[in-house]
Each structure stands twice: as C-alpha cells, then as structure tokens.
Amino acid sequence: MFDSLMKSIFGSSNDRYIKSLGKIVNEINGLEPAMQALSDDELRAQTDKFRSLLDSGSTLDDILPEAFATVREASMRVFGMRHFDVQLIGGIVLHRGEIAEMRTGEGKTLMATLAVYLNAIEGKGVHVVTVNDYLATRDAEWMGQLYNWLGLSVGTIIPNMDEYTKRDAYNSDITYGTNNEFGFDYLRDNMKHERSQMAQRPFNFAIVDEVDSILIDEARTPLIISGPTEDKSDLYVKLDEVAKEIPEEWYEKDEKSKNIQLNEDGLDKVEALLIERGLLETENLYDVENTQVVHHLDQALKAVHMFRRDDHYIVKDDKVVIIDEFTGRMMDGRRWSNGLHQAVEAKEGVKIEPENQTMASITFQNYFRMYPKLSGMTGTAATEAAEFWDIYSVNVVEIPTNLPVARIDEEDEFYKNTMDKFAAIAKAIKEKNEIGQPVLVGTVSIEKSELLSQFLDKEGVKHEILNARQHEREAHIVAQAGRLGAVTIATNMAGRGTDIQLGGNVEFRIEDETSDMEDGPQKDAAIASIKEAVAEERQKVLEAGGLFVLGTERHESRRIDNQLRGRSGRQGDPGLSRFYLCLEDDLLRIFGPDTLFAKMMNSNLEDGEAIGSKWLSKAIETAQKKVEARNYDTRKQVVQYDDVMNDQRKVIYEQREEIMDSDTVDDVVVDMRHDTINSIVGTACPPGSYPEQWDIELLREKVQEIFNLNPPFEEWLEEDQVEPEIIEERIRTETDALMETKIAKNDPAIWRLVEKDVLLRQLDFHWKEHLATLDALRQVIWMRGIAQKQPINEYKQEAFGLFETMLDTLREEVTKLLFKSELRLAQPETEALPDLPDFLTGHIDPLTGLDNSGDGDGSEERPELFGSLAGSARAAAGPGGANTEDPYANLNVSRNAPCPCGSGNKYKHCHGAAGAKQTA
Structure with a gap:
C-alpha cells in the first residue's frame, strides 16, 4: 500500500527514468531547424564530421543529440517519416545498452535506426538481430536506404551465402541477420584453420529485435553444429512398435515436464517384451549393456504418448517439422536431440535421419553475453525483467506510447x-x-x-x-x-x-x-x-x-x-x-x-x-506465473551447465586463435613434448618412491610408443643418486635431439606448417570428443542428487577433471604424431592420370537444416595430415591466377585439388600446369 502511495505521488522508477531523458530529447528537438536548413550533401557530410569528432576524443554520448537529429531529418527526406519524441527516448535507451519495451505499432524498426546509426559511426560494426530471414532481409533493404544515404554500408547474413559475400556483410558498418545465423557463424569460425577464412569481426554492439523471443523463449536449447553418426533406423522402428503396444497402466506421465516413466509392473512386462523381440543384450533391462536400448525406448515412449501431430509437429514432404510452441511457426531444419526426433520419425513412418554427434555448441545466453554492449526491443518484456537482469545484466525500460491506448x-x-x-x-x-x-x-x-x-x-x-x-x-x-x-x-x-x-x-x-x-x-x-x-x-x-x-x-x-x-x-x-x-x-x-x-x-x-470474474482471471495469471518461473528455472539450469563448458570453450577457442595467428608453433609443440615426458615419468616413477618401486616396463613402453626411442633405462638405474628428474631430463635431451635431426632432413618452413596443421586438427578432434563426453555426463549427473549431492557442483568437478584429461591426451597425441610422421616429395609421373570426378560435400546444421558447405571449411582443407599446407602457401604467395612459374611445386598439391592461389581453377589447369604432381 505504501509503495502504491509513493508511486502515485512521485511516479514509478520507470516514469522517473523516462522523465530524466526529456532534457536530451529537448536538445535533439532544438537542433531540428538547423538540420532542416542543411542541403542533402551537407546532411550526408554529417557522418564524416562525427567520425572526425570521435577521432579527436569525443564520445558517442557527446555527439548523440546531433546524430539523432541528423537521422530524424534524413528519415524525413528518404522515407517521409519523422521520429516521434517517444522513439527518440527509445533510441537513447537502446544506445545505453537497455531493452526498450515499446507497444506494437509504435515504430520499433524506425526507432532502432537512431542507435544503429550512432554506434555504426565508430566503424566497429553493429549487429541487428531478427527472428527470421524474411525480417532480416526486409529491414536491411528498407532501413538500408537511410543508412546508405548517410554514407554507411549495410550487409545481410542469410543461409547458404558464399563465404566471400558473408565476410563482406560482416565487414559492413551494419549487419542484419538472425540469431541462429550469427551464432552458427561464430561456431563455424572457430572450426576453421586459417584466420583469413573467419567471417566475424570482434563483437561490438548488438540490437536484438523481438528480444523476449530470442533471449528468453529460444534460449532453452543451445545452438549445435554436428556430424552424423551410425545409422540405427532398425532399432528406432522396433522400439516404436514396442512403445505402441504399451498400455497406459504400464507407465506414468508428467505433462508438465513432458516425461514418461515405466512403473514397476510395466518394467517387468516391457523387459519380457524386449527379450522376446531380441532387443536386449542381457536379460536385465538396466544392465550397462542395455543402456542404449533403454534410452531409445524412453524416447519412443515420449514420441508415441506425449508428442502430438499438428500440435508439437507436422509432417510435411515426408519430413517431421517441429512447431515452435511460442510462435506456432514451422521450425524447418530444427531437430529434437538425443534420438527423440528419430523416434517421432519412426512413429510417423517417414525416412529416419541418423543422429548427430556434437562438433560445436553454445547457448544463446553465452553467445550474446560476449557483446560488450547488448540492447533489445519488443512489445513485451516487462514480465521477464528479472531474468533479463539476472542472465544478461540488461535493464528493461517501458517506453510510453505516442498516443493514449x-x-x-x-x-x-x-x-x-x-x-x-x-x-x-x-x-x-x-x-x-x-x-x-x-x-x-x-x-x-x-x-x-x-x-x-x-x-x-x-x-x-x-x-x-x-x-x-x-x-x-x-x-x-x-x-x-x-x-x-x-x-x-x-x-x-x-x-x-x-x-x-x-x-x-x-x-x-x-x-x-x-x-x-x-x-x-x-x-x-x-x-x-x-x-x-x-x-x-x-x-x-x-x-x-x-x-x-x-x-x-x-x-x-x-x-x-x-x-x-x-x-x-x-x-x-x-x-x-x-x-x-x-x-x-x-x-x-x-x-x-x-x-x-x-x-x-x-x-x-x-x-x-x-x-x-476477476478472481478467476487472477487464478489464471497465478498459473501462468508458475509456468514462467518453471521455464526460467529450466533456462537458468541450461546456463549453469553451459557456463562450465563456456569456460573451457573460451580456453580452446583462444588457443585456436593464437595458433592461427602465429607464424610458427614450435614453442607450443616443444612445451607439449616436455609436458608429455613429465607426465610419463611422473606416472612410472612417482615422486617420493624408491627406484625398485618404479614401473620401468611402463616407462619403456610409453617412450617407445610415443617417441620411437629405446633409452638404456637399466644403465641409468645402476647409477648412484638416480632421481625421476634426472631420467626426465635425459629423455627430454634425447627426444629434442631426435626432433632436431628430423627437422634438419626436411624443409624447416614446411615442417612448421605441418606442426601447425597437426596441432589444430588434433585440438579440434579432441574437443569434439570432449563435447560428446560432457553430453553423456550431463545425461546421468542428475542421479547424484539421490546421494544428496548437488548435480551442478558434481558436474563442475567432473567436467574439470575430464578437461584436464583431454589436454593430457592432446599433448601426447600431438607429440606422437609429429615423431611418427614422415614428409615425402613424390617424383613427377611419366603418364598423366585420368581426371577424377568433382566431389560433392555437405555439412548440414541440425537446428537450421541448412547446407553450410559453402563456409570455406570443406573446399580448401584436405583430410590428410598436411591439409592446410595449400592454404598457408596461398597466404604466403598472395592472390593471383596461373603463372608460368609454380611457387607450390614443393607442396605436393593434388592435380585435381583447387589451386592454392585461390583462382578457383583446378591446380593442374592453373599453377600446376607445368607438371607438378603428387602421389597419394
């Protein structure tokens, strides 16, 4: 009651904040006559003027009134539309990194031009994020007229763009695109092997349209790029048949969480049913050998008894298409994970696509938190203000309407x-x-x-x-x-x-x-x-x-x-x-x-x-608040688990960028070699133990396996005062000498490229395997709650241990590969080999269903050990077409591969025309 009284006297905190912006709005309005007096050329010249001011030490806040007045006048000349005062307020809110809640039909798209223009002047890039490709394209074309008129460049990110066009779009002053496409491009960039192939620039400022839909509704599931695994179509079909035979009295279902569990009676009967069908490895349903069958049976039960056609999904062109529960839109290409989508496909009798293995993943929460400044706009955000602040540290401001409702x-x-x-x-x-x-x-x-x-x-x-x-x-x-x-x-x-x-x-x-x-x-x-x-x-x-x-x-x-x-x-x-x-x-x-x-x-x-009655309406609102709180807890849990992975993701991605930016990685490789030796000796000869307790056979086996060396361990042990540190130092000396000899036999420049390539490929491979391990851990960690332990704390500890193990394995594998690999230059062939067919490659994202083969990853990288040599040589040689001399003759480029120079022609029709060839 006291709060209501205070609000009626002084207004709400939102009202007071809006009122405080009135001074800036008045200043902008005061500049309007001066702007109207400028010619078109003089008004366009304002952009260069603002850039000069910024270069001289002015801030964006210093130039805000004049910049907003410039956009308002330019909008009148380009569109015939003048920004209302409430739109000016919204523009200030967006510029300050806050969420503007503006009612439908009040002109959010036009309002955003103010903050977009002001922040784009710096040249660091502004991302305008929309909910679908249609809006991204429409808004870029429509508002692009205004930005282009003022001398700013505009790009649009849409699916299936070629890599060069995409890079140009990201290098524009303003870039429009969907949340999915921005997120996937970030993941794709961190799967590439050369800095020049990366599309995105460092993050600067993002304005998210329909911010509640993108940062709240869609934030329950992470973005995932994955590759196919083994085909288990037969298993899905058989388990679907079993699920359809299971009556209601055998299971209990929870519609709130969309979960189904077999009851005690049902467990025994389903177990007998599965044994009869020959689907169990052993006779006990919950033996470890039957884990996969139990998991897919759970998904089949959900698909048959919980997910309804034309409600949760539709069948279109013999494909199961998910329906977004919040917008009712078809989510073409998006697939449920953990085998659920395959279970629904089996239920509907359509073609079953194989499950995918995660290769890269990130949540929208952690993606958008990477922007130094984040703002958004929507018609409905106030009910989720607490979540916006807790997760994104962004405040929600309610913008008044231009006319009374x-x-x-x-x-x-x-x-x-x-x-x-x-x-x-x-x-x-x-x-x-x-x-x-x-x-x-x-x-x-x-x-x-x-x-x-x-x-x-x-x-x-x-x-x-x-x-x-x-x-x-x-x-x-x-x-x-x-x-x-x-x-x-x-x-x-x-x-x-x-x-x-x-x-x-x-x-x-x-x-x-x-x-x-x-x-x-x-x-x-x-x-x-x-x-x-x-x-x-x-x-x-x-x-x-x-x-x-x-x-x-x-x-x-x-x-x-x-x-x-x-x-x-x-x-x-x-x-x-x-x-x-x-x-x-x-x-x-x-x-x-x-x-x-x-x-x-x-x-x-x-x-x-x-x-x-008002009582009934209030009861409905209470029920809605319950669901909203429950959904918030779900999203918060997703963030908590992804935060653990995000810390590791940052380490891996920063390491990748350092490797790509380095001319050589020999210092990293040497450190890895020495760390591997330290780990081997530490395992076989634990500190504080006696020589007779050491596992010399294990030490000999690992040194032979990794370094192809057989040191005289027995002689060393006969010496007085022998210590693990002495053995480690001697192994290190021998391996360093062996590697120096190996490098001396080859071209050192090419060997450095090999080291870089091996390091990147092994880093990617082990990170991918680590993601799969974390996915599996996440599925079972909830069981720790039965032992009165916090699953999230257990997950953090386990994930940290797994990450350490992954890094140890990575160091060992990189070292082993470099010691065992051999560089061989093939002699020119006497007869030309027949032309090979052009290969087709595909890379389908499970959430967008789009073929991203054109992202530059597949065309220039070969799966062999030395796959990045061509790209590195191209970077050294520079752009250009075919020459009479072949600068790539020593790189063993395949005759049918794209020429390293980047011309787009096959090597044999470009620089390789002189006759340089490579054997397999």
Missing part, C-alpha cells in the same frame, strides 16, 4: 468444455462480422485453428487461417487482417513483423493489385484509387470499433497473450480484446490449482453457460 481489454469468459467455448466464440465472431468489425483470433495449435474453422463454416463466416501450414502467406494474410469484416485465425504468431492496419495495408494492396501493370498514368491512377479506398475503409472500421482480438486459450506465458492483445489499438486506434477459456484448456488442466476446478464444478455451470 484506446483499446478495451475485457474480462475473460469461462466455459465448461471446449465445444461450448468454440460455439460461443463462433457466435461472437459472427456478431462482429455482421457489423464489419475485423476480428483477429489467436489459437494455441493447428488442431484448434482447424476446429474453429469448422465452427465458422457452420455459421457461414468467411475467414483466413494463418498457421504453420500457410507460413509462406503469413505477411499477406496479416497485412489485410484489419480490413472491413475480415476474420483471421492465427496460431500464436499474429502479425509478427507485419503491422495490422485498419482498413488494410496500402503497400501490400498496391503490390498485390498493380504488380502486373507497367509504370505510367494508368498505374498511378490505380495506386491513387487504392489509397482512397483504404482511407474510406479505415473510417468504416473505426466506426465499427477497430480490431477485435479474440484469444481462444491462455498461453503458458503472459507475454504471448500480451503480444496477441497488442495487435489491437495501435497508434491510438480503438480496439477490443477478450479471452475465452474452459476447464479443458491445457493451462488449466495441467497447471491450474485444484481449488479452481472444484469451485467452478460446484457452481453447477450449465452447458453453454459462461461465467467471468
């Missing part, structure tokens, strides 16, 4: 069952349709969309359905959802990225109706007619009450409900919103309090009768 948000209506609810919804839609009021209906699944469609067909109401099946038509359907009498059913993605304008969207109508017409008086007349018709229709819609938003169910997250509501009442327009609920809704059925059900059932609600 005129939308009326009515109380929820409750019905006894789904059929009663949908009958009432159809009746309400028909009533609004008859007076011409446009209706936007939000559903939670494709199934519910199509059920409502049937009810509307019975009522004779013409309507459009927008769900994952009509994904391609999304923008056009949403753009016209505000037309007179329009009824649009949307699955959790109403209008994302596209404004719903009352009377219809002028731009889309012009595009749809005049695309076949040639420029000229006839087309100009048609455009004028469309604009006049839209204006008339808008007036009729306003008289009908504006857009009516109708929710058929409450979502788990309040943000999704607010996003739907926010489609109505943009820029001061009138509007109406109402939600229809029933006892069979998932949220009430799974998360609602028992007392709620009891009270509603005891109220003797008649069929078709509705009730509504």
Whole structure:
C-alpha cells in the first residue's frame, strides 16, 4: 500500500527514468531547424564530421543529440517519416545498452535506426538481430536506404551465402541477420584453420529485435553444429512398435515436464517384451549393456504418448517439422536431440535421419553475453525483467506510447468444455462480422485453428487461417487482417513483423493489385484509387470499433497473450480484446490449482453457460506465473551447465586463435613434448618412491610408443643418486635431439606448417570428443542428487577433471604424431592420370537444416595430415591466377585439388600446369 502511495505521488522508477531523458530529447528537438536548413550533401557530410569528432576524443554520448537529429531529418527526406519524441527516448535507451519495451505499432524498426546509426559511426560494426530471414532481409533493404544515404554500408547474413559475400556483410558498418545465423557463424569460425577464412569481426554492439523471443523463449536449447553418426533406423522402428503396444497402466506421465516413466509392473512386462523381440543384450533391462536400448525406448515412449501431430509437429514432404510452441511457426531444419526426433520419425513412418554427434555448441545466453554492449526491443518484456537482469545484466525500460491506448481489454469468459467455448466464440465472431468489425483470433495449435474453422463454416463466416501450414502467406494474410469484416485465425504468431492496419495495408494492396501493370498514368491512377479506398475503409472500421482480438486459450506465458492483445489499438486506434477459456484448456488442466476446478464444478455451470470474474482471471495469471518461473528455472539450469563448458570453450577457442595467428608453433609443440615426458615419468616413477618401486616396463613402453626411442633405462638405474628428474631430463635431451635431426632432413618452413596443421586438427578432434563426453555426463549427473549431492557442483568437478584429461591426451597425441610422421616429395609421373570426378560435400546444421558447405571449411582443407599446407602457401604467395612459374611445386598439391592461389581453377589447369604432381 505504501509503495502504491509513493508511486502515485512521485511516479514509478520507470516514469522517473523516462522523465530524466526529456532534457536530451529537448536538445535533439532544438537542433531540428538547423538540420532542416542543411542541403542533402551537407546532411550526408554529417557522418564524416562525427567520425572526425570521435577521432579527436569525443564520445558517442557527446555527439548523440546531433546524430539523432541528423537521422530524424534524413528519415524525413528518404522515407517521409519523422521520429516521434517517444522513439527518440527509445533510441537513447537502446544506445545505453537497455531493452526498450515499446507497444506494437509504435515504430520499433524506425526507432532502432537512431542507435544503429550512432554506434555504426565508430566503424566497429553493429549487429541487428531478427527472428527470421524474411525480417532480416526486409529491414536491411528498407532501413538500408537511410543508412546508405548517410554514407554507411549495410550487409545481410542469410543461409547458404558464399563465404566471400558473408565476410563482406560482416565487414559492413551494419549487419542484419538472425540469431541462429550469427551464432552458427561464430561456431563455424572457430572450426576453421586459417584466420583469413573467419567471417566475424570482434563483437561490438548488438540490437536484438523481438528480444523476449530470442533471449528468453529460444534460449532453452543451445545452438549445435554436428556430424552424423551410425545409422540405427532398425532399432528406432522396433522400439516404436514396442512403445505402441504399451498400455497406459504400464507407465506414468508428467505433462508438465513432458516425461514418461515405466512403473514397476510395466518394467517387468516391457523387459519380457524386449527379450522376446531380441532387443536386449542381457536379460536385465538396466544392465550397462542395455543402456542404449533403454534410452531409445524412453524416447519412443515420449514420441508415441506425449508428442502430438499438428500440435508439437507436422509432417510435411515426408519430413517431421517441429512447431515452435511460442510462435506456432514451422521450425524447418530444427531437430529434437538425443534420438527423440528419430523416434517421432519412426512413429510417423517417414525416412529416419541418423543422429548427430556434437562438433560445436553454445547457448544463446553465452553467445550474446560476449557483446560488450547488448540492447533489445519488443512489445513485451516487462514480465521477464528479472531474468533479463539476472542472465544478461540488461535493464528493461517501458517506453510510453505516442498516443493514449484506446483499446478495451475485457474480462475473460469461462466455459465448461471446449465445444461450448468454440460455439460461443463462433457466435461472437459472427456478431462482429455482421457489423464489419475485423476480428483477429489467436489459437494455441493447428488442431484448434482447424476446429474453429469448422465452427465458422457452420455459421457461414468467411475467414483466413494463418498457421504453420500457410507460413509462406503469413505477411499477406496479416497485412489485410484489419480490413472491413475480415476474420483471421492465427496460431500464436499474429502479425509478427507485419503491422495490422485498419482498413488494410496500402503497400501490400498496391503490390498485390498493380504488380502486373507497367509504370505510367494508368498505374498511378490505380495506386491513387487504392489509397482512397483504404482511407474510406479505415473510417468504416473505426466506426465499427477497430480490431477485435479474440484469444481462444491462455498461453503458458503472459507475454504471448500480451503480444496477441497488442495487435489491437495501435497508434491510438480503438480496439477490443477478450479471452475465452474452459476447464479443458491445457493451462488449466495441467497447471491450474485444484481449488479452481472444484469451485467452478460446484457452481453447477450449465452447458453453454459462461461465467467471468476477476478472481478467476487472477487464478489464471497465478498459473501462468508458475509456468514462467518453471521455464526460467529450466533456462537458468541450461546456463549453469553451459557456463562450465563456456569456460573451457573460451580456453580452446583462444588457443585456436593464437595458433592461427602465429607464424610458427614450435614453442607450443616443444612445451607439449616436455609436458608429455613429465607426465610419463611422473606416472612410472612417482615422486617420493624408491627406484625398485618404479614401473620401468611402463616407462619403456610409453617412450617407445610415443617417441620411437629405446633409452638404456637399466644403465641409468645402476647409477648412484638416480632421481625421476634426472631420467626426465635425459629423455627430454634425447627426444629434442631426435626432433632436431628430423627437422634438419626436411624443409624447416614446411615442417612448421605441418606442426601447425597437426596441432589444430588434433585440438579440434579432441574437443569434439570432449563435447560428446560432457553430453553423456550431463545425461546421468542428475542421479547424484539421490546421494544428496548437488548435480551442478558434481558436474563442475567432473567436467574439470575430464578437461584436464583431454589436454593430457592432446599433448601426447600431438607429440606422437609429429615423431611418427614422415614428409615425402613424390617424383613427377611419366603418364598423366585420368581426371577424377568433382566431389560433392555437405555439412548440414541440425537446428537450421541448412547446407553450410559453402563456409570455406570443406573446399580448401584436405583430410590428410598436411591439409592446410595449400592454404598457408596461398597466404604466403598472395592472390593471383596461373603463372608460368609454380611457387607450390614443393607442396605436393593434388592435380585435381583447387589451386592454392585461390583462382578457383583446378591446380593442374592453373599453377600446376607445368607438371607438378603428387602421389597419394
């Protein structure tokens, strides 16, 4: 009560913060007449002026008012759009590294241009992150007109780009792209073997559009680049058959966590079933030999009994496509992990794609925390403000609307069952349709969309359905959802990225109706007619009450409900919103309090009768808060576990960059050799032990295996005062001498390239194996909780030990390879070999489903030991086409490989035309 009183007197902390920005806004407004007086050339010259000021020691905050005034005036000249004062406030918030919550239709895209321009002036790069490729391309093209006019370069990152275009895009002042593509490019860059192949620059500043969707909703699962493993299709199919035979009384399911567990009776019966089918290695289901079968049986049970077609996924073109539970969009290419996707494929009888092994991974939390300055914008972030601060250290600021909100948000209506609810919804839609009021209906699944469609067909109401099946038509359907009498059913993605304008969207109508017409008086007349018709229709819609938003169910997250509501009442327009609920809704059925059900059932609600009360709405909000808290805990746990891996990831990636940036790595290789010797001697001759206790056979075996040496250990042991340190020093001396002799027999420059190549390849291989080990550890570490231990603490300790072991193994393997490898230069052949066919390579990301073969990794690197020699020689020789002399003659480049010079031609048709050849 005291807080409410203080807020009514002094305003909230958000209100006070917004008010404090008024001085800067007034300063920007004061510069407007001076900006209007500038010519186009003078206004464009402002960019160079600001850069000079920054070079002279000014800060971005110093030039902010004049820079914002410049963008506002440039926007008027390029688009005819002037930034509102509230957009100036939003721009300041973004520049300060905070999240701007701005209502739908208030102009977030235009607002972002202010902070983007200001921060791009430095030339360090600004990343604008969007939720899909369509928005990235659209915003880059649309806002790019303004940035280009002001002298800044703009790039777009989209899937399947060639590597050179991608590097150019990242080197632009401003780069647009999706969160997935930015994250995957970071992982791909850290799988490359040459610095010149890396696309991204050091991180500087990112603005995340729909920040709640990207940093909250999508942050539950990490980004993963992986490669295929063995095909186990037969096992998936057999276990699917078993899962379909298991009745409900054999298992217990938890819909909250989407988990299924066999009960005691079910365990015995399923065990007998698996033995009968010959699927168990031993007769005990939980013997270690049957671990894989038990794991895939669990996934098959989930697929059959928990995951529903047209709700959690759809089948399109004989492929299982996941439906995003938050937006209702198809997530093409994204796959569930740990064999669950394969289990669903077996259930649906489509082709089963093999599981993948993780090669690189990162969570969105740890990716975006690498930006020195991070900001975002959305219509709904306040409900997750605590999480944004805890995870990202970013504050949420609510930006006031330009005009007061005129939308009326009515109380929820409750019905006894789904059929009663949908009958009432159809009746309400028909009533609004008859007076011409446009209706936007939000559903939670494709199934519910199509059920409502049937009810509307019975009522004779013409309507459009927008769900994952009509994904391609999304923008056009949403753009016209505000037309007179329009009824649009949307699955959790109403209008994302596209404004719903009352009377219809002028731009889309012009595009749809005049695309076949040639420029000229006839087309100009048609455009004028469309604009006049839209204006008339808008007036009729306003008289009908504006857009009516109708929710058929409450979502788990309040943000999704607010996003739907926010489609109505943009820029001061009138509007109406109402939600229809029933006892069979998932949220009430799974998360609602028992007392709620009891009270509603005891109220003797008649069929078709509705009730509504603030108490019931409050109970729903409480249930939503429970789910949000639960989901936050899930995401927080993902971060806690990935933080452990992230510390190790930074070490590995920093080591890779140091190796790539170094001309030679001989000092690293020598240290590895000496550390390996220290480890071997320490194991065989423990400190503080007597010589007769030493394991000389183990020492001899390891020295022979790794260094191909057989020192006279017996003679050394006969000496007085022999110590482990003396033995270590002698082995080190012999191995150093052996390696120097080996290098002297070869070209030292080429040997240094070999060392670098071996080190990078072994680092990548062992890191990949380490990731697989950590994945396996993560799957079982929860069992430590049974012993009253904290799983996360146990995971940290185990992961650290595994990392140390990996580094020891890496040092030993690199040392062994370098001692055993031999360089051989082949003699020219007397006869030319026949041409080999061009090989096709593929690299499919499991989360995007995109073929990233064009990322530069596959074309220039060969799997042999000396695969990076060509690339290194190219860097030394410089660019160019075929020459009469062959600078790569001593590198043994394959005749059919791409020429190291980078021309794109085969070696034999370029520098290798003189006749240099290599044997396999």
